[in-house]
Each structure stands twice: as structure tokens, then as C-alpha cells.
Amino acid sequence: MGVIERIFGLIFGEGNMLRGTAEVFRENAEAGAQRGAAAQAQAMVQFGGEFAGTGRGRFDRLMDGINRLPRPLLALGTLGLFVSAMVDPLWFAERMQGIALVPEPLWWLLGVIVSFYFGARHQVKSQQFQQALAGSINRVPRVIDNISMLRDLRADTVRIAATGADARLTSATLHPDQNAALAAWRAKG
Incomplete structure (x- = not known):
């Protein structure tokens, strides 16, 4: 049994010749997931460092603020047009x-x-x-x-109340109808 055990140990054991040969043609899913997680973690650390706020000057903060303005200004400007x-x-x-x-x-x-x-x-x-x-x-x-x-x-x-060439309207403005309330008020005074 020693020979068979050595053969199976070589194929499936620590050296695992079968796994090494298969990984030449197809990626090991577990190792690929670990590499992907490590790359994503590194990207998040780098991204977080970009927006950490430490080591950034006034100009960088000003430009970040200016870059955030166009969308709200367009939206509020459009609403302002409706209100106006x-x-x-x-x-x-x-x-x-x-x-x-x-x-x-x-x-x-x-x-x-x-x-x-x-x-x-x-x-x-x-x-x-x-x-x-x-x-x-x-x-x-x-x-x-x-x-x-x-x-x-x-x-x-100016001249919003001008009657123009309308004779009837001119006559109505020069000789208005009697206002009963105004006549009573004048009679009291």
C-alpha cells in the first residue's frame, strides 16, 4: 500500500499536482475572491484618503464646493422661474x-x-x-x-386709463353715474 499511498499523496496531497495543473487553465475561485477583496479594500482605503480632509488646502475645498453647485442652482433656478x-x-x-x-x-x-x-x-x-x-x-x-x-x-x-378714441368711454369718465353712497356722505359733511 505504500506505493499507492505515495501516488495518491502526490496527486491529491500537499504538492497536489492535479490542483496545480487545473489552476493553469481555470482560476481558483477562493484565491480569486481573496485577491478581489484585498484589491477592493485597498481601493476603499485610497478613496477614503482622497476625501479625508486632512492635508487639503483652501483651494481644494473651494473647488469641491464649486463643483457641487451646478445641479442645485439649475433646479432652484427653474423653480424660481415658475415662482416669478x-x-x-x-x-x-x-x-x-x-x-x-x-x-x-x-x-x-x-x-x-x-x-x-x-x-x-x-x-x-x-x-x-x-x-x-x-x-x-x-x-x-x-x-x-x-x-x-x-x-x-x-x-x-403712464396713460393707462387713457380712453383714446372711444367717445362713449370718454363721456362715461367725464360724467359718471350718481353714486348714492357718495351723495349721502357729501350731504352729511
Whole structure:
């Protein structure tokens, strides 16, 4: 039995020739998991050291703070636009008329910048800048008229109560109907 025991010891024992041969073609799962856990632990230590706050100067902290601003500012700015549209619709409409003058390539550029910042892929259509600029310039007179009409709607605008060419409205303002409460008040005084 000594010979058979030696053969089995060589194949399955401490030297384990069978395991060594198999690991040439297929990774040992347990050893691979241990290496993966060690690599992950080392990465976490390195990552933690990056954000530990020790040894970092004011500039690094400032840049970290600035890098965290765009998303909240975009979200709060959008909500602010909705609030301003409800609080003062005429002011909001005037600003939106100004935005109508922004040329389309500039909108594409803004989309590229925002998409790039947030990691999204963005394909830009190739358009001619001169055509968009000409279209934008053609809209200027209409936008100016719209802003003028919006300003005429303000309650604090001079001549807001002007009757214009309406004779009936002019007559009604010059000769108002009798106000019974006002007449009684004047009679008491």
C-alpha cells in the first residue's frame, strides 16, 4: 500500500499536482475572491484618503464646493422661474421675449455644455450659424412690439386709463353715474 499511498499523496496531497495543473487553465475561485477583496479594500482605503480632509488646502475645498453647485442652482433656478411667472407675469414675459432672441446655435452650445457636464452623450446637428442668426434678427421687430405691448399692460404705466378714441368711454369718465353712497356722505359733511 505504500506505493499507492505515495501516488495518491502526490496527486491529491500537499504538492497536489492535479490542483496545480487545473489552476493553469481555470482560476481558483477562493484565491480569486481573496485577491478581489484585498484589491477592493485597498481601493476603499485610497478613496477614503482622497476625501479625508486632512492635508487639503483652501483651494481644494473651494473647488469641491464649486463643483457641487451646478445641479442645485439649475433646479432652484427653474423653480424660481415658475415662482416669478406667478408673482409678476409681465416681468417674466418680458424676459422670455428676450430669450426668444437667442440664436439656435447658442441653444445647441448650451445643450452641449449641460449634457457634457452631467455626463450625457450629445450629438450636435451641423447647422449654419448665419441662417440661425438671420432668423433671430428677423424676429427682433416682433419681439420689440411684444415687449412694448406688455409694458402697456402694466398698471403703473403712464396713460393707462387713457380712453383714446372711444367717445362713449370718454363721456362715461367725464360724467359718471350718481353714486348714492357718495351723495349721502357729501350731504352729511
